[in-house]
Amino acid sequence: MSKEISDFDSLLSKLNDFGKYQKLNLCLMCLTALLTGMASLSFVFVAGIPEYRCRIPLCDNEIVTEYIPEWLENVAPFKNGFPKYCSRYELKNETFIDNYLNVSCPVDNFSKDKIIECDVDDLVFPDRHTTIANDLQILCENNQWKLSLVGTFSSLGIILGGPICGYISDRYGRKKVLVITGVLTSVFGILKSFSTVLEEYIILDLLETIAGFTLYSTAFIIGLELVGPSYRLLAATTNNVCLSVGRILLGVAAWYFNSWRTFLKVLYLPGLLIVFYWFLIPESIKWLISKKKYDEIRTTLSKISKINKRPLPENYEIFLKSEENSKSTEEANFSKLLRNRTLCLRFINCCILFLGNNIIFFGLSLNSVTLTGHKYINFIIISMVEIPGNILCAISLNRFSRRLTLGVSYLVTGICCILLYFISEGDYVKVIIYTIGKLMATIASNTMFIFITEVFPTSVRHSTLNICYAFGGIGSMLAPQTPLLAFIWDPLPVFTFGFFAILVSFLTIFFPETYNRELPDTIEESANISKTTVTKL
Template sequence: MPKTEDDIDLDEVLTEIGQFGRFQVRQYVLMIIPIIFNAFFTLSYVFTAGNVNYRCHVPGCDNETVVNYQPEWMSNAIPLHNGVPAQCERFLPISNASLNNLQCDAADFNRSVTVGCDSFIFENDEVTIVNYFNITCPHNDWKITLVGTINNIGQFVALPIAGFLSDRFGRRMVLLLSVAGSAVFGLIRAYSTGYEMFIIMEFLDPAIGSTMYTTAFILALELVGPRMRVTGNNVISCAFSFGEAALGILAMFFRNWRTLLKILYIPGIISLPLLWMTSESVRWLISKGQREKALSILKKAASMNGKHLSPTSIESLCPASDNESKSEDLSPDRSFFSLLTDAFSNPGLLLRIANCSFCWLTNVLVYYGLSLNSVSLAGDKYLNFILVSLVELPGFLIMQLILDRVGRRITLCTTMLLCGLFCYLSEFIPTGNHWLSLMLFLVSKMTITMSFGTLYIYTVEIFPTNLRQSLLSVCSMFGRIGSMIAPQTPLLAKIWAPLPMIIFGTIGIVSGLTILQFPETLNSQLPNTVEEAMNMNDNDKDKEQLA
């Protein structure tokens, strides 16, 4: 009889052909491309739908040909709030003063009465959908924050479907479709003729491309040996951080939202022939009974890495058998839906999925919440966004040093607790101390980045191969609830300035404590079945708590 999937020790085979040789480097170089695209596509709305500073146009005072956002007379005609001109109101001109002949002195206005604005003066030449589609007063802030929420609703709807397609039909096909679909809808969005069309394209883009990151991540990580998983995870995570920083730099130089979208999305179309060269996941091929294809990829990997597959490994992958046995071997024993039903009927695994989903929700909410709130900090919003992106890099370096020594569970718990603490501390900084406040904000982002990076590799390690991307997508789907909420958090600051950071701190600490219910996966082989996943850590002291 042919051997089953469970009989194949793929981690041992990967060790034999080289855990991170030329073949894996080639695969990672290809996967870095969609990872950077995902950073562009996921966060582009921070700048395309970014708020811009504006004030009322004051008839009789503002020069109709030379625009000056902060003229000397501004405080006479417009209320100031902490030195910033009000966006939606101006002082009422005195009735006997002609609007066309105002001297714009304080005496020309009734400073105890305000009126609404008919038109606006914008601070600089930055063009977002705010001034392009005239999304200004009164009370249109919700239209701006809705853009980010709609983007994440698209991801929420699509992730479980994409996860199913990926586990059912293959990672490579889903990756190509997600890059192509996202790029097409992103380019269409660049030609939006109104706010409604922009919002529809903002939904369809992630609805097609939301699985880009998780698929590329799994395609890369499933082909490296167990000792190189942390390194492989950090390569992908660093690529995303560089993508975020590159987005900030591009937005700094291309300040028209239409131009920026074209710059971000056209490379997605151009890259498709290159991404066609991506190798399919060996683990997925084996889980589907396609062992000859898996063996072909492994032989190619061994050749590129200067290694050789042993006869024992070849026999374990494609045992000698008659045609009938081969036919039986190439057909999966159980349907995907049967495996999924078993997964959700297993109380222990269901509890693990629920805990993992809450952890994802917390990480995504805090991670994206900090990124989005960075453009509201004092100082240049582009520089702040770039710094908040690049501060992730030392976090990945620390992960590289400690994750294979301390373990996944303690690292995840500690980083989330520290993030919550730093979020709290940042609200006790005296007003005006911009740099100290920024430093604590950056440290908060660094620790949640370490947590998020650990969570990705942890989620891959605690779920079985035949359901890995589906369950990762389920957890990530709940994470998108957090990213749907994140764009609204800047509005909370209008209720009480410290509220966003207090929410981030509280939910981070709570989730950090619940993580202690996870198993430790350090130096563990990736489980292939639900049974293997639930039997992880048989000798761990916490086994009874995890059952």
């Protein structure tokens, strides 16, 4: 009898490990990914620097609609092809303005060697969209560092919240954390739209990021733990595609809604529906097994059997009782993982992997703005590129091993980054190589997320994943600073991305192979994952 049902995955396969029950729950998890994608990068638009410049006396009329008219270079200083935000040239004879009433724009009456600062009330905003810079008066170049604080504290939210919420999820259950963080993400997001000072917005954004990241990672793990090994990749890919679709919708919403306050309300209000997940989704059976909650396991198995229209095996009770009596309870204890030399080294490797991945992925995203001058279309294109990357990731992982896919994709990303230096600006080949690099970075990032959920035990899977991602948050904070490396040596930013990509590509050889293997439930099972699996080609 016990040979027929050797473990949970074999029991799940008898009930159809990707039946109607799993599909319904995967849809709910994907809806969570969609909502997360819509909200996760909202600060790009909310804290963005709007187009504005000084109002030019005698040149601008009462209703200014043109950002850079032909005469502007004669009356205002430029920087990197755009007018400086709060500067203009001084009028030579401001006391004789009446002499120029019949002249449309007397450019010869401006002194280019004398630059004066505009008053905040004397600025023009041709763009119909507003950000917190408009409403909270964070204007002119000397205040731009305040806007960068939003992105910095957003990354800090991942560093602070990941380990804490991961531990809570592993100790008290995935379902509780999913519902609570889902509601909190929406509440904090909506409250941000009522902010009246920058400090208030940053605090709420920090809290929203802590909850929002935990929401996505929890839903991702629930989706993977519910399906059988052969469908794990499909579940992860579907989840990642929905995340990218959410980012596309984010770009569309930012383009459509003029007010950042309305924009935030539209993004976060749908997330309040996650409160109903308490009645719709089950607790992770993998987590229930690790906690020896066999009564709840029986209830969930009966529900799966009913919805999938597959009878429970006659000997499933014998299997559950043998598991209940034979396995000792393994508490969610991260320190126990660190005491295991194999898992400790694997954990350190994962932290470096996440750090390098976030520098590469977000660094490429920040540098991709050169693809087009329209920030909304640009953002949408970047998000759309991730979809074929997700699909190619699934195809690669179905045909090749996890380790091979991860190593090769990072290696190609690194080569593409280095090649960018040798191609001249404006060359279409540079755009093609950049796109290939972004695609491979997407494949690598998604493979990494799937891979790391498969190499750690159920009892500490979420907390380990979130601690690794917290180290990745350091990379997210460093990525916006990489353009500053160009002051040392112009190609240093792309060489930095290339270096990290090749480094993490090398580190993948130290991971075990997990292709089509069952998720480990205990620290012992995780440590004993075979490292000699032959790569499937």
